[in-house]
Every structure is written in C-alpha cells, then in structure tokens.
Amino acid sequence: MAAIETTYRDAVRLALRDAMRDDATVFLIGEEVGLYGGAYGVTKGLIEEFGAERVMDAPISEPAIIGAAIGAAMTGLRPVAELMYVDFAGMVMDQLANQAAKSRYMFGGQIGVPMVLRTQGGTGRSAAAQHSQSLEAWMHHVPGLRLVMPATVNDAYHLLRDALRQPDPVVVIEHKGLYAAKGSLDVEAPDAPWGQPKLRRSGDDLTIITYSRMVLEALEAADQLAADGVSADVIDLRCLNPLDDALLVERVSRTGRAMVVTEAALTGSVASDIAARLQETCFDWLEEPVLRLGGEDIPIPVSPALERGSIPSAALIADVARWLVTREAPAWAA
Amino acid sequence: MTQHARDQERASPPLRNDGPLARYRMMRRIRSFEERVGELFLRGESAGSMLHLSIGEEAVVGLTDAMEEGDTFTTHHRGHGVFIGRGGDPARMMAEIAGKAGGYCRGKGGSMHIADRALGHLGANAIVGGGIPHVVGAGITARNIGAGRISVAFFGDGAMSQGILYESMNMAALWRLPVIFCCINNQYGMGTRVDRSAGRVDFAARAEAFGLHAAKADGADVEAVHARSLQLVQAARAGEPGFLEIDAYRFFGHARMDKSPYRTAEEEAEGRKRDPLAVARARLAETGVASDDDLKAIDVGAAAEMDAALAHAIADSAPPLASMFEDVFDASTCAPEPQSVRLARVLSEARR
Numbered sequence: 001m002a003a004i005e006t007t008y009r010d011a012v013r014l015a016l017r018d019a020m021r022d023d024a025t026v027f028l029i030g031e032e033v034g035l036y037g038g039a040y041g042v043t044k045g046l047i048e049e050f051g052a053e054r055v056m057d058a059p060i061s062e063p064a065i066i067g068a069a070i071g072a073a074m075t076g077l078r079p080v081a082e083l084m085y086v087d088f089a090g091m092v093m094d095q096l097a098n099q100a101a102k103s104r105y106m107f108g109g110q111i112g113v114p115m116v117l118r119t120q121g122g123t124g125r126s127a128a129a130q131h132s133q134s135l136e137a138w139m140h141h142v143p144g145l146r147l148v149m150p151a152t153v154n155d156a157y158h159l160l161r162d163a164l165r166q167p168d169p170v171v172v173i174e175h176k177g178l179y180a181a182k183g184s185l186d187v188e189a190p191d192a193p194w195g196q197p198k199l200r201r202s203g204d205d206l207t208i209i210t211y212s213r214m215v216l217e218a219l220e221a222a223d224q225l226a227a228d229g230v231s232a233d234v235i236d237l238r239c240l241n242p243l244d245d246a247l248l249v250e251r252v253s254r255t256g257r258a259m260v261v262t263e264a265a266l267t268g269s270v271a272s273d274i275a276a277r278l279q280e281t282c283f284d285w286l287e288e289p290v291l292r293l294g295g296e297d298i299p300i301p302v303s304p305a306l307e308r309g310s311i312p313s314a315a316l317i318a319d320v321a322r323w324l325v326t327r328e329a330p331a332w333a334a
Numbered sequence: 335m336t337q338h339a340r341d342q343e344r345a346s347p348p349l350r351n352d353g354p355l356a357r358y359r360m361m362r363r364i365r366s367f368e369e370r371v372g373e374l375f376l377r378g379e380s381a382g383s384m385l386h387l388s389i390g391e392e393a394v395v396g397l398t399d400a401m402e403e404g405d406t407f408t409t410h411h412r413g414h415g416v417f418i419g420r421g422g423d424p425a426r427m428m429a430e431i432a433g434k435a436g437g438y439c440r441g442k443g444g445s446m447h448i449a450d451r452a453l454g455h456l457g458a459n460a461i462v463g464g465g466i467p468h469v470v471g472a473g474i475t476a477r478n479i480g481a482g483r484i485s486v487a488f489f490g491d492g493a494m495s496q497g498i499l500y501e502s503m504n505m506a507a508l509w510r511l512p513v514i515f516c517c518i519n520n521q522y523g524m525g526t527r528v529d530r531s532a533g534r535v536d537f538a539a540r541a542e543a544f545g546l547h548a549a550k551a552d553g554a555d556v557e558a559v560h561a562r563s564l565q566l567v568q569a570a571r572a573g574e575p576g577f578l579e580i581d582a583y584r585f586f587g588h589a590r591m592d593k594s595p596y597r598t599a600e601e602e603a604e605g606r607k608r609d610p611l612a613v614a615r616a617r618l619a620e621t622g623v624a625s626d627d628d629l630k631a632i633d634v635g636a637a638a639e640m641d642a643a644l645a646h647a648i649a650d651s652a653p654p655l656a657s658m659f660e661d662v663f664d665a666s667t668c669a670p671e672p673q674s675v676r677l678a679r680v681l682s683e684a685r686r
C-alpha cells in the first residue's frame with residue numbers, strides 16, 4: 001500500500017482503528033474518548049464504528065481508569081487507557097508503577113498486563129504548569145514499563161500498533177504540539193523496528209540525540225548548522241524502553257561529540273541518563289563532554305513568551321552544537 | 335453426612351465446598367495455616383516480618399464458597415484466608431511466604447503478593463485499595479467476552495478510606511459490571527480503629543449511595559455471610575454489582591511484631607469471643623450435623639496438612655540469584671541488563 005499524507009493526530013486514530021478491527025479484544029477507556037472524540041480529537045468517530053462497550057467514556061477517575069485497564073488486561077482484553085494529560089500521572093502513579101509495572105514480577109511471571117496507556121505531554125499551547133509537562137522520566141524510572149514517544153506521523157501510527165502487540169504495559173506519550181503536524185504514513189513500513197532509534201539526519205561533526213517534538217527542533221538546528229558548514233547527526237530515540245543504544249554508541253564513537261536534548265526539566269531527566277550512558281560507553285572516543293540541553297528547572301509558565309523561552313529552541317541547539325565542534329562560545333555565554 | 339462423604343471431605347480440599355461442615359473445615363484450615371505462618375516467622379524462616387494474619391476473619395469463607403470456578407478476585411495484604419478459601423495450595427503459599435523457589439511466585443512476591451492465575455487469583459496487594467479497580471477491569475472482560483464470570487475485590491476496613499474504592503464502585507454501578515466489593519472489617523487499619531478513621535461508620539450505606547446492592551453480615555457467623563453472599567453473587571452475575579461488609583475482629587496485631595498497644599486486653603478478650611470457628615463448631619454439634627469426633631478429625635487433619643506445608647516451605651530451596659532478572663517483562667522480549675554485564679562491557683572496552 002502506498003504511503004498517504006496525513007497528520008500525527010489522524011495517524012494515531014488510524015492505529016487505534018486498525019488495531020480494533022484486527023483484534024476484538026482491543027478497547028479504549030478514558031475521559032471523553034467516545035462522544036466527545038478525545039480532548040485533542042484523536043478518537044473521533046471510533047465510538048460510532050466500535051460501540052460504547054469498546055470505546056468507553058469513563059468518569060473523571062484517573063486512578064480507576066488505569067486500574068480497570070489493568071484488570072481487563074490481566075483477564076484477556078487489550079485495553080488502551082487514555083490519560084488526557086501526562087500531568088495527571090500524579091493521580092495514577094500507584095496503579096501504573098505499583099500495579100501495572102510490577103504484577104508480572106511480583107506474581108512470578110503468572111500475570112502479565114498487556115495494556116497501553118496513551119497520553120500526551122509537552123508545551124506549545126500555553127496550557128500552563130499543570131497541562132504542559134514532559135514527565136517521561138517518571139515512567140522511565142520504573143522497571144516493568146515500556147515507554148515510547150513518537151516524533152513523526154509514521155511513528156505515531158507504528159509505535160502505537162507495536163505497543164498493542166507487546167505482552168507488557170506500554171506508555172505512549174504523544175506530544176500536543178505535534179497533533180496537527182503533517183507527514184507521510186505508510187502502514188506497511190515502520191521507520192525502524194521496536195526498540196530501535198532512528199537516524200533522522202546523518203552528519204560527520206556531532207551527534208544530536210533527542211526524541212518527541214525536540215526532533216523537529218534538532219532537525220531545524222541541523223539545517224542552520226549546515227549553512228555554517230557544520231554537519232550534524234540527528235538521532236530520534238523513539239523508544240525509551242526498550243532502547244537498543246548500539247546506534248548511539250556507533251554514531252557518537254564516530255563523531256566524538258554528542259548532545260542530548262529534551263523538552264523536560266533537565267534535572268533527573270531521560271537526557272541525563274542517556275548522557276551518562278554515553279560518557280560511560282564512549283569515553284575513549286569523546287572529544288568533548290557529552291552536553292545536555294533541556295527544559296529549565298521551573299514549572300511551565302503560561303505566557304507564550306515565557307513558555308517558549310523555557311524549553312530548548314533550534315537556535316539554542318545550534319549554538320551549543322557549534323561550541324561542541326569549534327569551541328567558540330555563543331555571544332550569550334562569552 | 336455419610337461415612338463416604340466424610341472420607342471424601344477429608345481426602346482432598348475441594349475447590350467448591352458446599353455445606354456448613356465443609357465451611358467449618360475450610361475455616362479450620364485457614365486458621366491452622368495462619369498459626370503456622372506465625373511459627374514460620376518465629377523459626378526465622380519467613381521472608382521478612384510483614385506477615386498479616388487473618389485469624390478472626392475466617393468467615394470470609396462464606397463468600398469464597400459462594401463463588402464459582404472461573405470467577406476472579408483480588409485480595410489485600412491480609413489475604414491468605416481468602417486464597418485458601420478459593421482453593422489455594424497451602425504448601426506453595428507457605429513456600430512463597432518463606433521466599434522460596436517453589437512458592438506461587440517463585441519467591442518474588444511473598445505474603446503480600448501471592449497470586450494464582452489458574453485459580454482466578456489476580457493478586458494480593460500491599461497498597462491499601464490497590465487491587466480494587468482490577469475487578470472493575472475483570473468485570474469489563476466478563477461483560478465484553480466473558481461467560482457469566484464475576485470478579486470480587488477483597489479488602490479491609492482501611493481501604494474504605496481510599497478514593498479509588500469509590501471510583502471503582504461508581505464505575506461498577508455505571509457500567510452494571512459483574513463485580514462484588516467485599517470489605518472484611520476487622521475493626522482496625524493497622525493501629526487505628528474504624529471509629530477513629532470514619533466520620534460515620536456505616537460502610538454499607540456508602541455502597542448503597544453508589545447504587546450497589548449492599549449488605550452487612552456478622553463475621554462470627556459464616557452461614558450468615560454465606561447467605562448474604564449467595565444473594566450478592568447471583569445479582570452480580572446478572573450485572574448488578576454488590577458490596578458486602580463482613581463484620582469481624584482482628585484477633586492479633588497488625589503484623590507479626592505488633593503487640594497492639596493501642597487497644598485494651600479487655601477489648602481483645604471481648605473481640606475474640608466473636609470467633610467464627612467456635613460459633614460454627616457449636617452449631618454443627620448442636621444441630622447434629624457433625625459429632626465431636628468428626629470435628630476433632632477435621633481439626634487434626636487441618637493441623638497435619640499445615641504442618642506438612644510448613645515443613646515443605648522450610649525444606650524448599652531459595653530461588654537462584656539469576657532469576658531476579660526474570661519476569662520483569664515477558665520472556666519473549668528484552669530483559670533488563672544486569673549491572674555486572676553492563677560494567678563488564680564498559681571495563682573491557684576501557685582495557686582495549
């Protein structure tokens with residue numbers, strides 16, 4: 001089948017639709033997923049096709065939504081629970097971290113929880129401190145959870161389809177700033193296998209490693225750098241767990257310079273962990289320290305100007321990349 | 335009861351054990367088991383001291399006995415009795431409590447995380463209220479693809495203060511799920527008596543407010559619990575969820591080390607008079623269902639069975655160290671990398 005041009009939002013919806021058509025045990029449960037069509041319109045039309053028993057509008061009870069999905073997964077269904085905002089993770093961390101993630105282990109392998117938790121995070125809509133966070137590190141830290149964060153239209157489809165084939169709980173964190181993004185979707189051709197990062201742009205001078213919407217900023221930065229004669233790798237992690245870091249090690253060993261970029265508050269972030277792994281594994285090949293670039297360690301402010309300023313931009317990524325390659329500090333750091 | 339029936343009764347623990355005498359026997363097995371869990375600890379053979387005994391709460395058998403094969407359930411940190419009531423194997427349970435390889439969870443779960451998928455046990459839980467919403471999900475499965483199965487959440491009075499219980503009750507009522515919420519009210523959440531944690535101690539009224547069939551039964555009377563349970567189970571199978579409070583008394587402390595300084599000896603003595611085994615025993619003798627000899631034989635049989643379970647657990651071996659990396663994820667997918675493997679790779683690279 002030929003690739004189609006569509007949006008990130010529609011790619012997620014198509015993934016849900018196709019999974020539900022292929023597997024009668026797949027069902028959706030969440031706030032406003034049915035008649036309303038999802039807070040960001042992702043599940044629009046699904047209740048018409050699949051009915052209210054498979055597209056379940058739930059009360060505003062996030063812990064029990066996740067808990068119900070766990071029980072359904074334990075007993076033979078494949079739930080896709082939607083947490084409207086990743087910021088509501090605080091409501092559900094017991095069910096996610098103590099129940100979904102640990103059941104297989106605590107019960108000696110007897111009871112798996114093959115559920116998907118779909119949620120979205122990130123800035124870009126002036127949704128302020130409680131609706132704009134990037135909380136993937138909370139999930140990343142918990143053994144027993146898989147975690148993926150699609151950056152492209154094709155991944156929005158395929159990572160969700162792949163997640164629905166996993167025997168264990170998978171958290172899929174979409175980005176609210178990407179729903180309207182356009183791109184190409186080929187339902188028969190994933191960008192890369194499950195667990196594999198993808199080299200989105202190939203360069204010689206440094207390797208920029210990132211994921212989710214920051215992939216777009218990194219690619220833009222790479223364009224700016226190219227104009228200055230600096231050529232950068234951009235690696236999209238796609239899957240944070242499982243993550244095969246062979247590609248990272250290979251590229252960073254080649255360029256000797258690496259930067260890890262995240263939109264999340266930097267302290268305790270996934271980027272910090274990746275950077276630590278790289279300096280540990282690639283130490284002998286590194287020409288410069290592995291640099292981290294992330295969101296400021298502040299709550300997300302509502303003002304568009306402040307919000308934009310609190311997360312990495314293409315310009316900032318390019319500035320730091322130039323330093324890595326030339327050791328010439330940008331004006332603001334001189 | 336015929337001699338043949340008695341022999342059968344003694345021969346093996348049946349999953350379904352209809353009848354007052356069988357319920358007495360099941361309660362005796364639970365108590366004998368719990369007594370030996372205490373002994374396991376005293377002998378230094380238990381994995382830790384977080385052992386929560388359900389002595390005094392054995393009338394829960396009234397509900398476990400009303401359930402059917404294929405029904406599922408979740409329990410709490412004080413869930414040994416419930417599981418035995420649903421057919422749990424005491425030897426494998428005791429081995430798990432001792433953290434041994436032959437335990438239900440291969441020594442990964444222990445007393446508070448026993449499960450048995452084959453018997454419908456979706457897991458004991460050490461987070462108060464943590465397992466409650468899972469029966470809502472099991473109820474959705476039963477509704478969407480099931481064959482008349484129900485799912486029952488067992489929890490203590492402490493969970494009556496957890497929000498997730500009410501979220502779950504609301505969902506069960508809203509979606510008419512085949513679910514029962516069973517509160518085994520032993521009067522204490524750790525050291526806090528119910529009247530020190532609830533503004534109004536009428537738990538059934540709370541469930542009723544959500545639209546559930548609600549009942550309260552005397553936890554000293556397993557037959558009363560059973561009668562109520564039969565009604566609730568029948569309604570649940572028809573998509574009318576229910577709530578049952580079993581009004582019991584926790585005979586001993588919260589966990590093995592707890593000497594209950596927060597309650598008086600007089601109160602304990604009074605509470606222990608509400609003994610479901612003593613009540614059942616007296617009634618069975620009075621009504622001529624069983625002779626004193628019959629009852630003694632049951633008691634002796636249970637003691638022997640649990641002695642064997644205890645010996646089995648002590649003799650079982652510890653799990654192999656490498657098994658700690660198993661079951662984090664399904665074995666068909668990539669497992670966590672042991673630290674030694676990662677470090678060996680880094681260190682050998684550096685030697686290059």
